[in-house]
Amino acid sequence: MNRTQPKRSRILRMAMSDRGLLEEEGRGEPFLVRAVKIALVVALYWFVSITMVFLNNYLLDSKELDAPLFVTFFQCVVSVCLCWVMHALSAFWPACVDFPSIKVDLKVCREVLPLSVVFISMITFNNLCLKNVGVAFYTVGRSLSTVFNVLLSYLILKQTTSFYALMCCGVILGGFWLGVDQEGAAGSLSWSGVFFGVLASACVSLNAIYTKKVMPVVDGNIWKLSYYNNLNACLLFLPLIIVFGEVGPLTSFSRLGDLNFWGMMVVGGVFGFAIGYVTGLQIKFTSPLTHNVSGTAKACAQTVLAVAYYATSKSVLWWTSNMMVLGGSFAYTWVKGLEMKKAPPPRDSSEAGEKLLKGEPGV
Numbered sequence: 001m002n003r004t005q006p007k008r009s010r011i012l013r014m015a016m017s018d019r020g021l022l023e024e025e026g027r028g029e030p031f032l033v034r035a036v037k038i039a040l041v042v043a044l045y046w047f048v049s050i051t052m053v054f055l056n057n058y059l060l061d062s063k064e065l066d067a068p069l070f071v072t073f074f075q076c077v078v079s080v081c082l083c084w085v086m087h088a089l090s091a092f093w094p095a096c097v098d099f100p101s102i103k104v105d106l107k108v109c110r111e112v113l114p115l116s117v118v119f120i121s122m123i124t125f126n127n128l129c130l131k132n133v134g135v136a137f138y139t140v141g142r143s144l145s146t147v148f149n150v151l152l153s154y155l156i157l158k159q160t161t162s163f164y165a166l167m168c169c170g171v172i173l174g175g176f177w178l179g180v181d182q183e184g185a186a187g188s189l190s191w192s193g194v195f196f197g198v199l200a201s202a203c204v205s206l207n208a209i210y211t212k213k214v215m216p217v218v219d220g221n222i223w224k225l226s227y228y229n230n231l232n233a234c235l236l237f238l239p240l241i242i243v244f245g246e247v248g249p250l251t252s253f254s255r256l257g258d259l260n261f262w263g264m265m266v267v268g269g270v271f272g273f274a275i276g277y278v279t280g281l282q283i284k285f286t287s288p289l290t291h292n293v294s295g296t297a298k299a300c301a302q303t304v305l306a307v308a309y310y311a312t313s314k315s316v317l318w319w320t321s322n323m324m325v326l327g328g329s330f331a332y333t334w335v336k337g338l339e340m341k342k343a344p345p346p347r348d349s350s351e352a353g354e355k356l357l358k359g360e361p362g363v
Contacts, residue, residue: 042286042294044278045278046301048278049275049278049298049302050298052275053130054135054309055267055268056130056268057130059264059265060127060128060131064254064255065250065253066246066249067241067246067249068128069124069241069244070246070250071127071268072120072123072124073238073241075123075268076123076233076234076237078265078269078272078273079226079269082269083099083102083230084102087100087101100221102224102227104231112229115207115229116233116236119207119232119233120240122200122204122206123233125203128192128196129141129194129197131193132190132192132193133183133193135302135305136306136307136310137179137183139299139302139326140322140325141179141193141194141196141197142201143175143179146168146169146172147173149208150169151205156209162339164335165339168328168331169328169332171327172329172332174324175320175323175324175326176321178317178320178321179322179325181321182318182321186318222280226273282294292329292333296329296330300326
């Protein structure tokens with residue numbers, strides 16, 4: 001059944017009013033059906049995101065193989081392969097699979113390269129942070145993305161931030177420092193992990209800025225951008241693996257012929273690819289603002305699961321630091337959503353999308 005596509009202005013109004021496309025188009029559906037659909041999509045996002053974090057922690061925390069760059073490189077290879085698989089499926093079953101046409105275009109690769117450098121920095125520092133701090137402290141260690149969003153938006157884009165949003169950033173900073181203090185008091189603080197977490201947070205913000213600049217190169221298609229980003233990353237990681245001395249540990253790794261190990265590596269790459277899809281799916285079925293709230297709640301659940309799974313004991317102040325980070329992130333998202341509702345519509349929908357997604361919690 002053919003349906004007329006909603007106009008861009010209508011989509012923009014829905015985004016600014018915190019309503020998803022499904023809500024606008026599904027008014028004829030019973031409330032229970034719509035509620036079940038949304039609950040299933042949110043549950044899928046939580047499952048993929050939390051599983052990916054725990055799986056990456058398992059792969060990176062291996063005592064036998066200390067090669068985080070190789071693990072990240074392999075996940076990029078899997079993502080590129082999956083892009084070609086999806087491209088082939090869309091050619092055979094266009095009615096079931098919607099994926100853009102892709103190829104190796106050196107001109108596009110070159111124009112996307114600056115973003116790819118930021119991209120590999122982001123995923124590398126992100127994985128190094130996870131490797132050093134573990135899942136429980138990961139939310140706090142990677143909590144400064146919102147703060148860097150505000151800082152870099154002012155320095156690069158000359159965009160100012162409201163007083164209430166700055167107050168939320170202050171709460172996040174306070175929670176970050178309290179968390180670092182409590183990890184130190186417990187004797188489990190990894191300064192290298194904290195350092196990598198700060199760098200990862202900065203790269204997340206830079207990635208958002210460069211993504212907006214590069215999107216016209218790939219016709220505004222996020223899947224094409226993901227393909228070229230991962231394709232460039234595969235090439236950029238090769239010299240880095242050699243320079244940082246990971247070839248030796250790889251050649252002496254005892255499980256190179258173990259299918260279980262490679263199976264876990266492939267699954268990690270599949271979940272890394274899938275997170276992009278389920279993120280877009282959650283935004284489509286809810287709204288950008290609701291997606292951010294869901295991400296904050298997911299981070300809270302992820303922390304509780306990590307503490308329970310690894311059977312660790314945490315102090316009241318440690319939990320307070322997590323609540324400050326999550327509460328500040330939630331409040332910032334809410335404040336920005338209210339500001340978007342009050343502000344006049346921007347000139348194009350991409351500008352609106354950028355502002356609505358500002359301060360999105362990391363997965």
